[in-house]
């Protein structure tokens with residue numbers, strides 16, 4: 001009998017009962033989860049992530065995984081002696097770089113994640129935006145280059161980003177088919193242009209567009225920081241679209257955080273209830289965020 005009063009056992013039971021309202025609220029909903037390349041480094045964390053995804057599926061939520069792989073593409077390009085440059089968080093992508101990006105994203109990383117999910121007891125199908133004609137991409141219009149490559153007259157140079165795409169049209173048939181078969185789609189951020197060309201798509205942008213197309217309830221962006229930080233490195237827990245425009249303007253956010261937060265704004269404007277930027281280095285960060293009252297990371301909502 002005394003075991004029933006063991007505080008550790010009670011705490012476990014409390015955690016489960018605390019999860020009950022969330023389990024009820026989210027059953028049958030679609031959650032898009034973007035797993036960033038920076039968060040992928042540690043095999044133990046990758047296994048935790050895969051377990052979380054399989055758990056979501058087991059409790060009746062439909063997880064759709066979109067993955068990145070920026071650092072992994074960077075390493076492969078370096079090994080091949082190809083130089084890589086970023087403008088506002090986007091990799092300038094010539095034809096050769098697009099081939100390497102596809103090889104790393106849709107080949108190595110996609111299949112590794114599928115294997116991690118299988119090891120956690122789930123059934124995942126790995127695809128890229130090319131499969132089933134899912135993502136028709138258009139070229140991202142060149143942005144002004146940052147100060148580092150400003151022209152001699154001091155004006156920023158306009159850089160051609162090459163084969164950097166953004167989703168133009170999304171056909172969710174292939175995702176729906178996988179989900180309805182009881183499996184978990186794992187999507188690499190590669191799209192196809194109208195003439196069959198390969199487009200490299202920022203993984204956050206891809207995840208946001210897929211969340212919008214699916215009418216997902218939640219979009220989680222797992223990365224390598226606790227969330228969005230202010231200039232003193234304090235976590236900003238709750239943001240609205242107007243705050244984000246201000247943070248971009250005053251330089252609080254930079255690099256990869258720019259497409260990440262643009263994605264969050266587009267997703268909430270398209271009807272996603274909430275998006276969360278989360279620390280993928282914290283074991284089971286997503287479960288804690290979803291099933292406990294203690295939110296983690298930065299919540300962005302309309």
Ligand SMILES: Nc1ncnc2c1ncn2[C@@H]1O[C@H](COP(=O)(O)OP(=O)(O)O)[C@@H](O)[C@H]1O
Nearest residue numbers: 036037038223224225228229252253254256257
């Ligand atoms: N205000 C900010 N708060 C947190 N991270 C920021 C901020 N501004 C820029 N960053 C950068 O954004 C990075 C996350 O974006 P990114 O490198 O694209 O990650 P991922 O590969 O996980 O998508 C962080 O590692 C950090 O260097």
Ligand SMILES: CC(=O)N[C@@H](CCC(=O)OP(=O)(O)O)C(=O)O
Nearest residue numbers: 036037068069070090091202203
């Ligand atoms: C156009 C563009 O920048 N594409 C990205 C695609 C991968 C990605 O976004 O990966 P992370 O989420 O790990 O950063 C790239 O080439 O790095």
